[in-house]
Amino acid sequence: MRLDVVFTPVGLTPADVAGRTVFVIDVLRATTTMCAALKHGARAIIPVSSPEEALRLQQTIGADEVVLAGERNCVPIPGFQLGNSPLEMTTERVGGKLVVVTTTNGTQALLAVQAAGTVFIAAAANLSVVGARAEAAWSDQRDVLIVCAGRENAFALEDAYTAGRLAVAAMGGRRLRRGLNDAALACVDLVRRYGDRWERPLAVSRAGRDLIGLGLGHDVKDSARQDAYPVLAQYHDRRVALVPGA
Amino acid sequence: MRLDVVFTPVGLTPADVAGRTVFVIDVLRATTTMCAALKHGARAIIPVSSPEEALRLQQTIGADEVVLAGERNCVPIPGFQLGNSPLEMTTERVGGKLVVVTTTNGTQALLAVQAAGTVFIAAAANLSVVGARAEAAWSDQRDVLIVCAGRENAFALEDAYTAGRLAVAAMGGRRLRRGLNDAALACVDLVRRYGDRWERPLAVSRAGRDLIGLGLGHDVKDSARQDAYPVLAQYHDRRVALVPGA
Numbered sequence: 001m002r003l004d005v006v007f008t009p010v011g012l013t014p015a016d017v018a019g020r021t022v023f024v025i026d027v028l029r030a031t032t033t034m035c036a037a038l039k040h041g042a043r044a045i046i047p048v049s050s051p052e053e054a055l056r057l058q059q060t061i062g063a064d065e066v067v068l069a070g071e072r073n074c075v076p077i078p079g080f081q082l083g084n085s086p087l088e089m090t091t092e093r094v095g096g097k098l099v100v101v102t103t104t105n106g107t108q109a110l111l112a113v114q115a116a117g118t119v120f121i122a123a124a125a126n127l128s129v130v131g132a133r134a135e136a137a138w139s140d141q142r143d144v145l146i147v148c149a150g151r152e153n154a155f156a157l158e159d160a161y162t163a164g165r166l167a168v169a170a171m172g173g174r175r176l177r178r179g180l181n182d183a184a185l186a187c188v189d190l191v192r193r194y195g196d197r198w199e200r201p202l203a204v205s206r207a208g209r210d211l212i213g214l215g216l217g218h219d220v221k222d223s224a225r226q227d228a229y230p231v232l233a234q235y236h237d238r239r240v241a242l243v244p245g246a
Numbered sequence: 247m248r249l250d251v252v253f254t255p256v257g258l259t260p261a262d263v264a265g266r267t268v269f270v271i272d273v274l275r276a277t278t279t280m281c282a283a284l285k286h287g288a289r290a291i292i293p294v295s296s297p298e299e300a301l302r303l304q305q306t307i308g309a310d311e312v313v314l315a316g317e318r319n320c321v322p323i324p325g326f327q328l329g330n331s332p333l334e335m336t337t338e339r340v341g342g343k344l345v346v347v348t349t350t351n352g353t354q355a356l357l358a359v360q361a362a363g364t365v366f367i368a369a370a371a372n373l374s375v376v377g378a379r380a381e382a383a384w385s386d387q388r389d390v391l392i393v394c395a396g397r398e399n400a401f402a403l404e405d406a407y408t409a410g411r412l413a414v415a416a417m418g419g420r421r422l423r424r425g426l427n428d429a430a431l432a433c434v435d436l437v438r439r440y441g442d443r444w445e446r447p448l449a450v451s452r453a454g455r456d457l458i459g460l461g462l463g464h465d466v467k468d469s470a471r472q473d474a475y476p477v478l479a480q481y482h483d484r485r486v487a488l489v490p491g492a
Contacts (some may be wrong), residue, residue: 010256010397052433153257155401157428182403182452189439206428 001141003170005163005183008150009108014115017145021137022116023130024235025123025151026161028207030106031083032123033069034240035229036086036222041095042067045233045240047107050078054100067094070102074214077102085219086125086229097114098239105156109149116145119235122166124198125228126183129246131169133232138170146184151207157190158208161201164191197223247387249416251409251429254396255354258457263391267383268362269376270481271369272395273408274453274469275330276352278369279315280458280486282332282468286314287341291354291479291486297323300346313340316348320460323348331465332371332475344485345472351402355395358483364392365481368412370444375492377415379478384416392430397453403436404454405448410437444470 002219006012025031034045049053051070054077058066069082069089082093084103101107113119122130135146146166148159164187168175175188194201202208202224211220222228232246252258272279280291294300297316300323304312306459308339315328315335322329328339330349347353359365368376383390392412394405410433414421421434440447448454448470468474 007253007401148421151428154427155429155432156433157255160428160432177450181400182397182406183401185403186401186406186432186436190435193435204423204431215361 001138001143002179002181003138003144003167003184004181005146005148005167005187007111007148007155007160007183009147010152010153012112012147017113017116020116020143020145021042021134022113022119023122023134023144023146023147023166024109024113024119024149025162025166026103026109026150026158027123027158028105028202028205028211029086030101030149031087031121032125032223033084033089034101034121034233034239035123035125035231036089037094037099038231038233038242039067039229040089040091042097042099043241046098046100046238047110047240048100048102049107051080051102054102055079057100061098065098067097067099069099072104074210074216085216086222087218105149106114109147110240110244113147121240122162123231124162124224124226126170126230126232127165127169128227129230129232131166132168134170135172144170156207157205158202160187161190161194163187164189166236198226247384247389248492249384249390249430250427251384251392251394251413251433253394253401253406254360255358255393256399256400258358260392264357265363265393266362266389267380268359268365269368269390269392269394269412270355270359270365271313271378271392271405271408271412272349272352272355273369273404274451274457275332275465276333276347276349276395277367278371278469278475279330279332279335279478280347280367281369281371281473281477282311282335283340283345284477284479284488285475286335286337288335288343288345289487290344292344292346292389292484293356294346294348295353295357297326297348300348301325303346307344311344313343313345313346314386318350320456320462321391331462332468333464351395352398355393356486359378367479368408370408370470370472372476372478373411373415374473375476375478377412380412380416381418390416402453403451404448407436407440409433444472
């Protein structure tokens with residue numbers, strides 16, 4: 001049984017993900033924002049790869065059912081009602097709606113693992129919930145794959161730290177070595193380095209510094225609140241939704 | 247000025263490397279073996295992408311001038327005189343020769359950065375020498391790029407640790423944050439984690455464990471000897487050779 005981390009979805013093949021329990025992380029901010037939206041009553045999130053596809057989907061389904069959300073390089077998209085901030089996902093805005101979302105890295109990571117049987121979204125915001133699910137998979141001797149969205153196809157510190165937290169949770173709080181790939185070992189080392197404090201790894205990461213520089217430090221702070229939006233959400237049939245009964 | 251690390255050469259473009267001082271690391275074992283060969287009198291190393299190309303080159307240049315070396319998945323290549331072990335690179339075997347080499351990951355990394363102005367090969371075996379060169383580049387406010395060969399296009403712990411040691415050397419032994427990308431930050435964290443002992447990160451890495459499992463633990467040990475083959479070697483015009491006067 002294996003617990004692997006990949007730092008970007010680049011090059012992942014259907015064979016890499018098939019039969020594994022997959023967790024996708026884009027803690028700044030896509031997966032955090034998805035947790036916030038679902039916590040506040042969104043019916044589902046539909047990740048799409050481009051703004052054009054989002055606009056077409058809104059026309060098809062109907063504007064009263066759909067809210068468009070997302071960003072490109074941290075900036076809102078023209079014609080979209082919402083950006084990619086967890087703080088925007090209020091009950092008034094997303095309750096009962098389908099949220100069609102496109103982001104620079106996070107949605108690409110989800111689309112890359114479509115072939116997996118079971119895909120959960122993970123962030124600080126739902127760490128305890130997904131951690132329990134990862135631990136259950138590990139105890140059942142199922143292979144776990146943690147996919148970091150990364151940043152422009154490269155390593156992102158905040159996702160790697162989150163992957164480390166999730167890996168430690170999967171192992172029941174222990175820090176084992178057996179069955180972990182090198183990337184997973186390095187993520188566990190990051191947890192050793194930064195401890196339990198989410199603020200620091202998020203704020204020193206390039207993504208965190210960019211967001212703070214753009215005046216979006218409140219998003220970094222909100223993304224660092226562990227278990228702020230404690231939902232178990234699965235990506236299935238091209239949409240992210242709460243797991244019934246979880 | 248920037249000090250960036252990439253964990254694999256995948257997706258590197260000529261624009262990414264142009265104008266930067268580049269260091270390529272494949273500590274288990276390609277860059278270590280190159281240092282050993284040059285230390286023991288090889289005229290140059292010529293990295294090529296396939297065994298077929300190596301055999302063709304030997305025919306073209308002449309069998310008395312050329313030694314073929316390399317591996318595929320840690321195993322020697324039929325028709326090649328040498329494998330990919332630093333311990334094989336004795337004066338008797340490589341002195342005065344051109345060593346044509348093809349390896350699973352290391353030579354691919356070199357070929358990916360051909361467009362860079364200045365490319366050095368780095369390993370534990372020449373850390374102090376390349377560290378001084380990296381520090382000089384950093385002091386001159388030149389951008390530094392450290393390219394890990396990685397393993398099958400994924401993160402490799404031993405290369406990342408080596409990149410961290412080189413990054414710390416570039417900063418004159420300090421552990422700064424400014425100008426480092428997220429991957430470089432994580433590599434410096436690995437140095438914090440493992441300290442100065444090369445044996446541990448090399449032996450716990452997947453590559454190290456595989457080599458030990460294949461009975462090649464002596465190669466892991468030799469690759470962990472800091473400054474064992476203290477050469478400054480540059481990749482230029484498709485060959486790796488000592489920098490004159492260095």
